Amino acid sequence: MRSIQHDASRDGIVEDRIKAVRTVLLLCLAAVLLPSAVDAKGPGNGKHVVLVSGDEEYRSEQMLPELARILNQRHGFKTTVLFAIDRTDGTVNPNQNDNIPGLEALATADLMILMTRWRDLPDDQSAHIERYIKSGKPIIAIRTATHPFMFKKNLTYAKWSSNSKEWDGGFGRQLLGETWISHHGAHAKQSTRAIPAPGKEKHRILTGIASVWGPTDVYTVRLPFPPENDVLLLGQVLTGMNPTDPPLEGPKNTPMMPVAWTRTYSYEGGPKGRVFTTTMGSAMDFQDAAFRRLMVNATLWATGLEKKITPKLNVDLTGAKFQPTMFGFNKFTKGLKPTDY
Numbered sequence: 001m002r003s004i005q006h007d008a009s010r011d012g013i014v015e016d017r018i019k020a021v022r023t024v025l026l027l028c029l030a031a032v033l034l035p036s037a038v039d040a041k042g043p044g045n046g047k048h049v050v051l052v053s054g055d056e057e058y059r060s061e062q063m064l065p066e067l068a069r070i071l072n073q074r075h076g077f078k079t080t081v082l083f084a085i086d087r088t089d090g091t092v093n094p095n096q097n098d099n100i101p102g103l104e105a106l107a108t109a110d111l112m113i114l115m116t117r118w119r120d121l122p123d124d125q126s127a128h129i130e131r132y133i134k135s136g137k138p139i140i141a142i143r144t145a146t147h148p149f150m151f152k153k154n155l156t157y158a159k160w161s162s163n164s165k166e167w168d169g170g171f172g173r174q175l176l177g178e179t180w181i182s183h184h185g186a187h188a189k190q191s192t193r194a195i196p197a198p199g200k201e202k203h204r205i206l207t208g209i210a211s212v213w214g215p216t217d218v219y220t221v222r223l224p225f226p227p228e229n230d231v232l233l234l235g236q237v238l239t240g241m242n243p244t245d246p247p248l249e250g251p252k253n254t255p256m257m258p259v260a261w262t263r264t265y266s267y268e269g270g271p272k273g274r275v276f277t278t279t280m281g282s283a284m285d286f287q288d289a290a291f292r293r294l295m296v297n298a299t300l301w302a303t304g305l306e307k308k309i310t311p312k313l314n315v316d317l318t319g320a321k322f323q324p325t326m327f328g329f330n331k332f333t334k335g336l337k338p339t340d341y
Helices: 008-030 060-075 103-108 123-134 170-176 289-302
Strands: 031-033 048-054 078-082 111-116 139-142 192-196 212-214 230-237 257-265 273-278
Touching: 048 060, 048 103, 060 078, 060 111, 060 289, 078 103, 103 123, 111 289, 139 170, 139 289, 170 257, 170 273, 192 257, 212 289, 273 289
Parallel strands: 048 078, 048 111, 111 139, 139 273
Antiparallel strands: 031 078, 192 212, 192 230, 230 257, 257 273
């Protein structure tokens, strides 16, 4: 009888190859990497932007792919969009709060755009975000990204949680400038008109922007605001859900809450990085050209390309694939894969 000798080294190679294939499959499942840019000579050529979606309410799974297309097709950025993925069927499921595969893409990112809400990610996924912020690379935070994490099962990064006692306000307050406090305007009843803060009308990020409107309401922030937050936009609470509605009279607008600001962050004594945070933002807000311009301008500013910002940058929507729906819990379109976006 011929003896069969166990080859541990071969098994190790096979196992490594299986792991590599599994990683590639997960990336394909979870991420949309847009092809080489249409505007290859755009200002963002050579820069990689990773957009991380994962909120249950404001349709980041709709908004961020369209922002990625604009950045890619109009301005030359390489863009990768990541989604909350259902562990059972591989579909985009914002309610799956513990799974955003593909965060390995942050290793080559020049900018992370974050729009998550109370995620409880496993350690191997959070570690990619930690490596990114340790590098001091820039962050753009949108709406619920002020309260991006709430760790209940995976406790290694518990201090990032919005309710952290160890690190007041967690990732949002410590790195991005604020965490979740409350709705200031009446949710889904009073929309927001953002106007430049006094003296900020000529800030690079506000180039070509007189005001910004969105159906999302103003969020409450701490006042007085931390001095390291350079406030760019103040949010008027409007009486209704239309851009022509007048501001609400009374204490809600005296003073107005900051709704967009810049700052620098440093994680655990590491290099300093640029941050742009706005508490506005939903797929419905993204229909407003001024809000799209705000996002494009902020991307250029965050990646050190502020001199490329002009009032005539193209922020037009890219086509019929962007079909925003009203924000709300459990109102996402079920059964879609990342490529459907």
